[in-house]
Amino acid sequence: RKEVEQDPGPFNVPEGATVAFNCTYSNSASQSFFWYRQDCRKEPKLLMSVYSSGNEDGRFTAQLNRASQYISLLIRDSKLSDSATYLCVVNPNSGYSTLTFGKGTMLLVSP
Amino acid sequence: DGGITQSPKYLFRKEGQNVTLSCEQNLNHDAMYWYRQDPGQGLRLIYYSQIVNDFQKGDIAEGYSVSREKKESFPLTVTSAQKNPTAFYLCATGARQGGFNEQFFGPGTRLTVL
Numbered sequence: 457r458k459e460v461e462q463d464p465g466p467f468n469v470p471e472g473a474t475v476a477f478n479c480t481y482s483n484s485a486s487q488s489f490f491w492y493r494q495d496c497r498k499e500p501k502l503l504m505s506v507y508s509s510g511n512e513d514g515r516f517t518a519q520l521n522r523a524s525q526y527i528s529l530l531i532r533d534s535k536l537s538d539s540a541t542y543l544c545v546v547n548p549n550s551g552y553s554t555l556t557f558g559k560g561t562m563l564l565v566s567p
Numbered sequence: 568d569g570g571i572t573q574s575p576k577y578l579f580r581k582e583g584q585n586v587t588l589s590c591e592q593n594l595n596h597d598a599m600y601w602y603r604q605d606p607g608q609g610l611r612l613i614y615y616s617q618i619v620n621d622f623q624k625g626d627i628a629e630g631y632s633v634s635r636e637k638k639e640s641f642p643l644t645v646t647s648a649q650k651n652p653t654a655f656y657l658c659a660t661g662a663r664q665g666g667f668n669e670q671f672f673g674p675g676t677r678l679t680v681l
Contacts, residue, residue: 460609465649488668499657499672500610543609547668554600554625555670 459556461481462544466562471532477561479527479544489520491529495519500543504529518533533567571673572596573658578678580645580652588643588676590658598661599641600670603627603654610657616641618660645678653680 462479469475481489489506503516506527510519517530527544544558574589590599598617602610610626614634630649634642645652658673 474654479680490669497655502671505669517601554612555668558608562571 457482460544460558462482462558463561464540465541466564468564468566470500470566471533471534471536471557473565474530474532475534475563476531477529477544477563479529479558481525481527481544481546481556483546483548483556484525486525486546486548488547489518489527490545490547491516491518491527492539492557494543495522496540501541522567531563534563536565536567539563551565571671573656573673573676575636575676576674578676580678580680582680583647584647585613585644586678588645588656588678590641590643590659590673591639592641592673593639594660594662594671596660596662596671597638598670599635599640600659601625601631601633601643602657602659604657605654608650613643613656617644649654652678654678 460481464566491503492500493503494500504518506518506520515532519528541560541562543560546556571592580586581615581616600615601613604610611627613631614622614625614633616622619635619638622633622635630646656676660669
């Protein structure tokens, strides 16, 4: 089983749609979880850190299910500017440890 | 103007040459990382440093070298021993934010071997 696995995508949705990305991780001892956004040919940018069972930031909601080793990201009312690749990222340890990145799921929002 | 800078943005190298990629930060973060990204692939860790004068190999360190003489700087050298160096190289810094080990990325360097 891959360490961090994401839906392969791409997801093509119209503006205003709600879209959900799923991610599973293999290391049950993983400590913290993140969603990053990466635009084409740019660096990843931190979108959300995922707290306890989940958290919300505007149109974005992240959820964590430790028992199922599953993380999700929900985007409501999609905008054209949401078009990007979304990376699921897991920190397997505490401290300044390395992060494990999923390959990402591409989102294309069309008018 | 705070942040992470990487230079150059684009780099072309002939086979057999060593090149050094620069990464500088003024965020006062202790940890720094180098990743490589290939098309359709996730980020892969090359080297990381949690403190000055100390660094550890990541998953794909062969053919690369680093130094950490200053907190602000973590240069990466791509040596001629790296068999397939053409890639997008990303430097990151690490900070604890509210108990989370968050990482922040520089704009990257695109290396092409001719």
